[in-house]
Amino acid sequence: MRVFSLSLQKIISMPRRRQPRKIVAPPKFREYRPYGHQGESTGTVELLYEEYESIKLADYDGLSHHQACVLMGISRPTFARIYESARRKIAQALVETKKIKSVFGNVYFDRNWYKCTKCHNLFTLPDSIHERLCPMCKSNKIEFINSNQ
Amino acid sequence: MKTIITAAEPNLKSLMDLRFGRCQYFCLFDDANGGVSFIKNEGQDAQGGAGTKAAEKMISLGVKRIISGDFGPKAKELLDKFQIQLIKITDNNKSINEIISSIK
Ligand SMILES: [Zn+2]
Numbered sequence: 001m002r003v004f005s006l007s008l009q010k011i012i013s014m015p016r017r018r019q020p021r022k023i024v025a026p027p028k029f030r031e032y033r034p035y036g037h038q039g040e041s042t043g044t045v046e047l048l049y050e051e052y053e054s055i056k057l058a059d060y061d062g063l064s065h066h067q068a069c070v071l072m073g074i075s076r077p078t079f080a081r082i083y084e085s086a087r088r089k090i091a092q093a094l095v096e097t098k099k100i101k102s103v104f105g106n107v108y109f110d111r112n113w114y115k116c117t118k119c120h121n122l123f124t125l126p127d128s129i130h131e132r133l134c135p136m137c138k139s140n141k142i143e144f145i146n147s148n149q
Numbered sequence: 150m151k152t153i154i155t156a157a158e159p160n161l162k163s164l165m166d167l168r169f170g171r172c173q174y175f176c177l178f179d180d181a182n183g184g185v186s187f188i189k190n191e192g193q194d195a196q197g198g199a200g201t202k203a204a205e206k207m208i209s210l211g212v213k214r215i216i217s218g219d220f221g222p223k224a225k226e227l228l229d230k231f232q233i234q235l236i237k238i239t240d241n242n243k244s245i246n247e248i249i250s251s252i253k
Contacts, residue, residue, distance in 0.1 A: 022222070070167050070219050108222065112229070113237070114203065120239050126232040135214065135236055136251055 019106045021050040021082070022073040022146055032093070032100040045093045048105030051086035058083055117141045153207060154219045154248050155217040158185035163247040165238060167201030167218030170200030176245050177210065180253065207233060216248055 014111045024051055050072070057068040069079035093100045095115035118141050125132065133140050155172035156163045166172035192202035200221035207215060207228065214234040218241060228235060238248065244251045 055157065073219070073221060110222075110225075122237040122239065124235045126229065128232040129234060135234060136238070148197055 011032040018104050019100050021053070021078075022071070022110045023049055023053040024071075024110055024113070026109075027052045027102040030102055032095050034097040034099070036091075036096040039097075042096055042098055044099040044101050044105060045088065045089045046101050047089055048082075048103050049107045050105050051089065053107075054079060054083040054103060055086045055090070113145045114142045115145050150214065150215065151210065151212045152180070152214040153210070153212045154178065154217075154245055155160065155244050156187065159189070161185065161249070163218070163245050165167055165218065165245060165248060167241055168218045169215070169217040170203045171225055172203075172217065175203075175206070176211075176249075178249050180251075185222055192232065194251060198223070201227060206230050207231075214252075216252075224243070 023059060027047075031044075052074060054068065057063045057071060059064060064072070065083070067080055068083075069076045072079060073095050074082075090100065092098060094105050112124055113132075114125055116137060116139055118135060118139040119137040121134065121136045122145070132142060134142055154176040155166040155169055156174040156176040157163075157166045157172075157179050159174045159176075163174075163176075164251045166174070166177060171193045172190050173193065175190055177186045177188060178184070188206075190206075192206070195202055198247060204224040204227040208231050212233060214236065215228065216236045219237060220228070220235055225235065
């Protein structure tokens with residue numbers, strides 16, 4: 001256990017930095033552009049990956065804010081702030097016919113998770129496990145959540 | 150095979166605790182003999198490194214599988230290295246009992 005206490009020491013003595021937000025996959029677009037609008041398009045709003053993820057979790061996946069902040073590894077007030085900022089940006093883009101550009105932000109990707117399409121649980125498959133089945137319901141209908149980045 | 154389920158309280162009716170590093174209890178289930186025991190998570194109030202501490206505990210217990218709501222990046226990295234399977238349950242209203250019956 002010596003190795004462990006050493007690595008723990010290192011982590012504790014590291015300077016505190018802003019907690020990166022965890023996201024499963026980046027947005028699948030680089031830009032949304034208004035079409036068929038009157039007059040010139042009037043600029044761009046920059047939607048951060050974590051802002052996109054907050055909208056996806058809360059409004060597309062229909063999770064509660066509590067579930068969403070746990071998944072992103074951040075506190076509830078932080079989640080609320082990111083989500084509010086995302087909504088304001090999207091509203092501004094719609095009303096003012098601005099482009100929405102996706103921008104990296106302060107995130108890291110949570111990799112190597114499989115999802116069971118039957119019971120919706122997520123799991124890893126270490127090399128020591130040979131059968132590619134959902135560990136909870138034994139279904140073989142599983143998919144890799146690819147974070148292609 | 151030993152499985153850990155993070156628990157809010159030390160009994161089978163308890164709900165799963167959504168956090169790994171900062172969970173209240175670890176429920177240890179061994180399918181070799183059907184034994185269930187609850188271990189208090191001593192690291193839950195740690196200033197930092199709660200996830201790493203909990204991961205080290207899992208490794209010393211010889212656990213092969215962990216069921217929780219979420220895992221932090223440092224804990225996941227360490228547990229991946231030790232070939233421990235991680236499972237995230239998306240339904241957060243499941244009791245420990247229900248979870249154990251589905252993996253028996
Ligand atoms: Zn399943």
